[in-house]
Amino acid sequence: MSTTRSVGILATRSVRTIQRLPSAFFPALAMPIFNMVVFAGTFFAVTKIPNFPTDRSINWYMPLGIMMGSAFGGVGLGFTTIRDIQTGFYDRLRMAPTSRISLILGPLVGTLVRIALMTTLVIVIGIALGVRFTGGVLGVLCLYVSALGIATMGAGWGLGLAFKFKDMRGAAIMQLSIFLVMFLSSAQVPLDVMSGWLHAVARVNPATNILRLARVGLVNEANADHLSWNSVWGGVVAIVVMCALSLVFALRNLRKLSN
Amino acid sequence: MRRKPADVLRQFVALSRRSTLAIFRQPALVGPSLIFPLFFAALGSSSFSRAISLPGFPEVDSYLQFTLAGTVIQGVLFGSVTGAAALATDIEEGFFDRLLAAPTSRTSILFGRLAGSAVFGAMQALVFLLALLPFGVTVEAGVLGYVSIVVAGFVIAFAVGALMSVVALKTGSAEAVQGTFPVLFILLFLSSAFFPRETMSGAYRRVADFNPISYMVEGQRSLSLDGISLVAMSQTLVIPLTLAVLTTMLALRQLSVRLAAR
Amino acid sequence: MNSAPIIAEQLARHFGEVKAVDGINLTVNQGEIFGFLGPNGAGKSTAVRMLTTLLRPTSGTARVAGFDVVKQADEVRRNIGVALQDSAIDPLMTGFELLELQAVLYGIPSNKMKQRAEDLLERVGLTAAADRRVSTYSGGMRRRLDLALSLIHAPVVLFLDEPTTGLDPMSRLTLWEEVRRLNREGTTVMLTTQYLEEADQLADRIAIIDHGRIVREGKPSDLKRTVGDPTLLINVSRQHSDAAKAVLARFGDMRPTAEGTLGVGLKGGAERVAEVVRALDEAKIVVEHLELNQPSLDDVFAEATGHRLEGADNAPQAG
Numbered sequence: 001m002s003t004t005r006s007v008g009i010l011a012t013r014s015v016r017t018i019q020r021l022p023s024a025f026f027p028a029l030a031m032p033i034f035n036m037v038v039f040a041g042t043f044f045a046v047t048k049i050p051n052f053p054t055d056r057s058i059n060w061y062m063p064l065g066i067m068m069g070s071a072f073g074g075v076g077l078g079f080t081t082i083r084d085i086q087t088g089f090y091d092r093l094r095m096a097p098t099s100r101i102s103l104i105l106g107p108l109v110g111t112l113v114r115i116a117l118m119t120t121l122v123i124v125i126g127i128a129l130g131v132r133f134t135g136g137v138l139g140v141l142c143l144y145v146s147a148l149g150i151a152t153m154g155a156g157w158g159l160g161l162a163f164k165f166k167d168m169r170g171a172a173i174m175q176l177s178i179f180l181v182m183f184l185s186s187a188q189v190p191l192d193v194m195s196g197w198l199h200a201v202a203r204v205n206p207a208t209n210i211l212r213l214a215r216v217g218l219v220n221e222a223n224a225d226h227l228s229w230n231s232v233w234g235g236v237v238a239i240v241v242m243c244a245l246s247l248v249f250a251l252r253n254l255r256k257l258s259n
Numbered sequence: 260m261r262r263k264p265a266d267v268l269r270q271f272v273a274l275s276r277r278s279t280l281a282i283f284r285q286p287a288l289v290g291p292s293l294i295f296p297l298f299f300a301a302l303g304s305s306s307f308s309r310a311i312s313l314p315g316f317p318e319v320d321s322y323l324q325f326t327l328a329g330t331v332i333q334g335v336l337f338g339s340v341t342g343a344a345a346l347a348t349d350i351e352e353g354f355f356d357r358l359l360a361a362p363t364s365r366t367s368i369l370f371g372r373l374a375g376s377a378v379f380g381a382m383q384a385l386v387f388l389l390a391l392l393p394f395g396v397t398v399e400a401g402v403l404g405y406v407s408i409v410v411a412g413f414v415i416a417f418a419v420g421a422l423m424s425v426v427a428l429k430t431g432s433a434e435a436v437q438g439t440f441p442v443l444f445i446l447l448f449l450s451s452a453f454f455p456r457e458t459m460s461g462a463y464r465r466v467a468d469f470n471p472i473s474y475m476v477e478g479q480r481s482l483s484l485d486g487i488s489l490v491a492m493s494q495t496l497v498i499p500l501t502l503a504v505l506t507t508m509l510a511l512r513q514l515s516v517r518l519a520a521r
Numbered sequence: 522m523n524s525a526p527i528i529a530e531q532l533a534r535h536f537g538e539v540k541a542v543d544g545i546n547l548t549v550n551q552g553e554i555f556g557f558l559g560p561n562g563a564g565k566s567t568a569v570r571m572l573t574t575l576l577r578p579t580s581g582t583a584r585v586a587g588f589d590v591v592k593q594a595d596e597v598r599r600n601i602g603v604a605l606q607d608s609a610i611d612p613l614m615t616g617f618e619l620l621e622l623q624a625v626l627y628g629i630p631s632n633k634m635k636q637r638a639e640d641l642l643e644r645v646g647l648t649a650a651a652d653r654r655v656s657t658y659s660g661g662m663r664r665r666l667d668l669a670l671s672l673i674h675a676p677v678v679l680f681l682d683e684p685t686t687g688l689d690p691m692s693r694l695t696l697w698e699e700v701r702r703l704n705r706e707g708t709t710v711m712l713t714t715q716y717l718e719e720a721d722q723l724a725d726r727i728a729i730i731d732h733g734r735i736v737r738e739g740k741p742s743d744l745k746r747t748v749g750d751p752t753l754l755i756n757v758s759r760q761h762s763d764a765a766k767a768v769l770a771r772f773g774d775m776r777p778t779a780e781g782t783l784g785v786g787l788k789g790g791a792e793r794v795a796e797v798v799r800a801l802d803e804a805k806i807v808v809e810h811l812e813l814n815q816p817s818l819d820d821v822f823a824e825a826t827g828h829r830l831e832g833a834d835n836a837p838q839a840g
Contacts, residue, residue, distance in 0.1 A: 002628045009625040013614065020613040020654075027441075034441065038448035041466075045458030049309050088609030091575055092670070096626035097598035183298075188306040198305030258577045 006102035007109055010093075014077075014110020018117075025114065028076065032069030032122050036062045037129070039188075046189060053190055053219035053226075059134075062126040063143060063214040064187050067207075069122070070115050070147040071182055074154020075174040077111045081162040082170055094257065104250050108155050115151040119144060131218070135227035139217010142232065146214035149239030150207070154178055156246025163253035181207050190225070206238040213239070267364040274363075274371025279378045281345060292338035293383060297390055300330045303453065304394075315457035317484055324396050328479035329452035331387050331408060332415065332472060335380045336443050339416045340436060342376030343423030347433040359518070369514055373420045373507075380416020384409045399486040408479050411495045415475065418503035419443075421510040428513040452476045474498055524587065525550050526678045526709040527572060531581035533733075534567050541567040543733035544581060549678075549711055549726075554704050556724030556741075557713040558822065564733040565713045566682070572711070573603050573680055586677045599627070602676030604667045604684055612656035616647055616666050619655065620673060627674040641669040645699065661692030668699065679703065681712045685719060697723060717818040727818070731826040741818055748816040748824050750786040752776055753797060756810035757783070765806050772797055777823050787813070 018025045039061040047055045054060050084090040093103055123131070123140070133139050157177070161170040184198065185207035194202060202208045213235025216227040225231045282289055304323040311322050319325045349355040349372075358368050388398070388405060398404040427436050449463065450472035459467055467473050478494025485491070527549035534542040542564040549555040559565040570576035572585055574594040583590045586600035610619060620638040629637055642648045645665040650658065658666065664684060671679060681700065685693040700723060704710055714720055720727050721741050729737040737744055750773055757765045762783070769775065769785040772793060778784035787793055794813060801808055814820075823829045 005625045005628075005631075009622050013611070013618075013622060016618075017613055030441070034445055038445055041459065041463035042448045042450075042453050043307075044460060044463060045313050045315060045454060046307070046310055048313050084611075088605050089611055092603075092605060092609055092623075093626070094575060095573055095598055095601075095603055096623070097595045097628065098626045183302060188302065193309055194305050195308045196305045198302065258575055 003099045003102045003105075006096075006098040007106040010102065010106020011109035011113065014080075014107045015113050017080075018114060028069065028073050028114070029118055029121060031072065032065035032118060033125055034065075035068055036065030036122060036126060039064060040129075043188070049189070049193055052193065053215070053223040055220065056130060056132060058126060058130050059132065059218040060215070062122065062131050063146070063211065063218060066119050066122050066143065066147050067150055067211060067214055068182055068187075069118055070151040071154045071178045072175070073115050073118065074111060074151035074156075075158035075178050077107055077155040078158020078160075078162040078174050079171055081107070081159055082165075082167065085162065085166050100251065100254055104156075104159060104247065104254065107159075108152065111155050112148050112151060115147055116144065119147045133217050134219065134221050135217025139227050142216050142227070142235075143214050143218075146210050146235060146239070149235075149243060150210055153239070153242045153246045156243065156248075156250040159250035160246065160253045163250070163257050181205065186211050206242050209234040209238040210242075211235075267367055270363050271367040271371050271374070274358075274367055275374035275378075278342065278345065278372045278375025280375075282342060282375050282379045285341075288341045288344075289338075289379070292334055292341060293386060295337065296330045296334035296387065299333065300326050300391065310454070313458060315455050317455065317480075319484060320395065323391060323394055324484070325480070326453065327387070327391055327396050327398075327483050328408075328476045330391070331384050331412060331479060332452055332476050333447055334383045334387055335412050335415045336419055336447060336472075337440070338379055338383050339376050339419040340423055340440055340443065342372065342379065342416075342420050343427045344433045344436040345375075346372045346424055347427035347431060347436045350427065350431040351433060365514060365518060366511065369424065369510060373417050373424065373510075376420035377413045377417040380420075381409050381413035383416075384412025396483075398483045400482040400491070401487070403487060404482040407482060407492060407495050411475070411479060411499055414496065414499040414503050418499055418506050421503065421506035424510045425506070425513045428510065428517050446470065446472055450476060471498055471502065526587075527555070527583070527585050527711060529568075529572070529581065529583040532568065532571060532578055532583050533580045534564075534571055534576060535579045540733050542571070542578075545730070545733075545735050547728060547735065547738075549709060552704070552707060552709055553725045554700070554710040554712060554723050556720035556727035557711060557730065558715070558717065558720055558727055558818075559713075559730035560715070560826075560828075563730045565730050567733075568730065569680060569682060569711070569713055573601060574598055599674065600677045601680060602671035602674070602678070603680045603682070604664070604671040605682055610655050610663060610667065610670075613654060615652050615654055616642065616658070616669075617651040619666065619670060623670045623673045629674060637673065641672055644672075645669045646695075659692075661688055661695070664688060664692070664696060665699075668696070672703075677709065679708050679710045681710060683714055684712065685714070685716065693719075717822065721818050729822055729825050736825040737821060741821075744821045745816040745818065748786075748820045750788055751790055751816060752778075752784050752814045752820060753787040753794065754778060754810075754812045754814060755783045755785075755801075755808060756781065757801075757806055757808060761806045764804055765801060768800050768804050768806065769797070771800070776820070777827060777829060779829070 036058065040058040043061070044057045046052065047057050047060065081090065123143070135142070158174045161174050164170060165173070184201045185205045186202055191199065191202060191208065212225055213232055216225060216231050219225050300323060303326050304321060307322045310316065311319055311325060316325070388408060398408065400407070423436055423439060426439055449466045450470040451467055452472060456464060456467045456473060474494050475498050478491045478498070481488060481491035482495060525548050527547065529545055529547040531544045531546065532542060533540065533544045545568060557565050557569070567576065571578050572583055572590060574590050574597050577591060585597045588596040588600070590597050614622070617638060620641060621634060624634045624637060639648070642651050645668055647662060647666055647669065650662060655663065655666065668684070684700070685696055688696065697719070700710060700712070712720070712723060724741060726738070726740055727744070728735050755765065755769065765783055766775065769783055773786040773788040776784040776786050787797070791813060798808065798811070819829055
């Protein structure tokens with residue numbers, strides 16, 4: 001009961017900053033939209049490659065924009081936490097007789113609310129620019145699950161690094177690692193279109209599975225990656241495992257803060 | 260106050276030296292603008308190996324060969340943000356005022372700063388050319404082609420550096436200069452730096468047709484794929500030079516605005 | 522078993538080779554205001570962080586409000602209030618929102634929350650500013666809000682970490698008054714400070730920490746008495762400095778002072794000042810300035826640590 005209330009109030013604090021500090025939220029909205037638009041434009045012809053899963057480039061790059069935005073939005077929680085640690089505000093939270101889990105879950109829930117808002121906005125703009133869902137409501141749901149999943153993963157990782165480093169070194173590691181994980185995947189083209197080293201790396205990168213899940217409702221119905229149990233379970237497993245690992249990482253490093 | 264040309268030259272050289280060294284002494288700032296373009300080139304060569312046979316692509320052996328020009332321009336564009344951010348930091352930290360308090364020529368302060376960026380731009384171009392060489396990426400136009408691309412790196416960095424300096428001089432904030440980064444990023448992607456204009460359609464195509472970056476990239480690309488031609492040479496060198504003249508004028512004007520406001 | 526609200530036994534914290542706190546013993550009694558004094562880096566913040574469950578001790582134990590700070594951290598947290606330094610407030614939130622956050626984190630039931638927050642705001646005189654963002658608050662207002670935050674759950678023990686650093690004299694007096702009032706109502710207070718006057722004014726007992734060890738402990742009046750003789754401070758021109766030192770040494774032990782001033786613990790007190798002046802006069806030493814200071818906490822501090830704390834006063838950062 002008290003944990004639930006703590007989670008709620010900490011989430012409220014996090015969401016409130018959207019309205020209090022819109023200049024900080026704006027880039028988080030703009031980046032996925034720009035990514036979607038410029039990738040879809042510059043790689044317009046990529047869908048003409050034989051066996052490409054969709055014939056609309058924006059169908060392919062909208063989920064990428066959302067996933068990049070979610071991943072960076074997730075580690076963004078690490079940024080704000082570094083600031084809280086440096087100002088001493090985090091000491092205040094740590095001194096409260098509330099469960100350590102709520103110190104993590106509260107801000108996480110707030111972050112997820114922001115990610116859900118961002119995802120919704122990008123989907124609306126995407127549809128205006130030509131996105132067509134092929135997988136119906138279930139497909140849209142899969143996109144949200146992937147976005148929230150990768151944001152949770154990013155948030156756990158970002159929090160853990162924030163607790164570990166307590167300064168901007170942590171932030172640099174967060175950004176670089178997320179950047180690499182996101183791009184060394186099926187971000188730009190599907191696995192069977194790639195060749196060489198990237199194929200080898202992307203095949204074992206969990207982000208590839210999660211991106212496939214994000215796109216199940218957007219690829220052609222005839223494609224193997226279209227909404228089906230086969231195309232979904234890999235992403236779900238990847239999300240569950242990666243989120244669990246990253247949250248354990250965050251919790252462990254939170255406890256180590258008093259060492 | 261009249262100054263002897265020799266003095267102005269000496270001041271310019273001293274300030275150029277400082278700004279060039281400053282760039283090379285900050286590997287954390289310089290590194291990304293060398294590494295990221297190569298990373299994207301490597302990523303593209305694996306991702307788009309099957310795209311090069313699409314209609315609209317020129318005859319190339321590999322996507323890497325195609326993307327050489329895009330890599331150079333990308334690196335130089337992003338690298339020149341660093342130099343301008345350093346100018347803004349100078350303003351923030353008061354070094355700029357110290358220079359102004361000295362009987363230093365006003366323009367050499369600006370040109371000295373831009374020279375650092377330009378030297379770095381030329382070096383980036385050279386690094387990219389050499390780094391891709393082992394992967395069979397060559398410049399068909401030969402020595403003159405290599406030299407032209409390196410010179411283009413110098414001029415583009417100067418031109419973009421001057422443009423960024425306008426922001427630096429106007430705001431005096433390094434953060435504001437860094438904030439223009441997404442604009443460059445978008446401009447680059449709305450050009451033919453990564454895929455040919457012939458493969459684009461609709462509004463994207465029209466934007467890319469208007470985007471001067473497209474023509475600079477295509478000039479270098481033609482030098483690299485087809486060999487020497489008057490069109491390629493002028494696209495590679497004349498467009499950046501024209502831009503450099505325009506942006507330098509803007510920067511000088513902003514400099515005098517800043518000086519007048521003191 | 523001893524039921525004092527704060528008991529530390531051989532409490533130590535090492536950071537690698539550095540012994541930030543090197544085995545301290547401390548007892549703070551029920552209803553006391555206890556002053557914890559020390560220069561920056563002496564270990565007082567580290568000690569307080571251990572007592573407030575933020576940092577784990579390397580060795581030794583501490584019990585606060587009757588609970589072990591490591592094994593019963595949550596119970597300790599429930600019973601202590603901690604006023605932190607002024608930046609530890611989220612500038613984007615309003616005073617009321619911060620109180621609300623604090624109330625939830627401390628498990629105050631929803632139906633009592635609003636009343637409690639309003640009472641506290643009134644108590645610290647922030648009712649009118651309750652719905653303004655903290656970023657618009659003055660330094661004094663922030664400290665008062667901070668105090669209100671630390672009181673949300675009516676703690677048994679209150680830790681105040683440099684509560685008045687950087688405040689103007691008026692705000693300082695207001696805060697002192699509030700601390701005294703809380704203390705009268707039964708709250709035990711542990712106060713860390715760099716201001717000797719603050720400790721002198723507020724504290725029933727003090728401890729001086731230096732290089733991680735407690736070097737003096739007791740009532741301010743008792744401690745001052747141990748230093749004994751008043752300090753005679755004399756300024757002479759530079760060329761007379763050594764000669765003056767030789768003369769002064771005949772009247773007592775030389776004491777550490779600010780650069781350019783000579784100080785001696787004057788045996789026999791005020792009545793011997795005339796004698797000193799005559800002796801200096803006979804030695805043809807021109808006295809530029811002379812004053813006699815009764816022992817202060819600063820003298821206690823200087824005697825205990827070999828250096829003075831005052832003067833470090835202007836540095837507002839925490840130790």
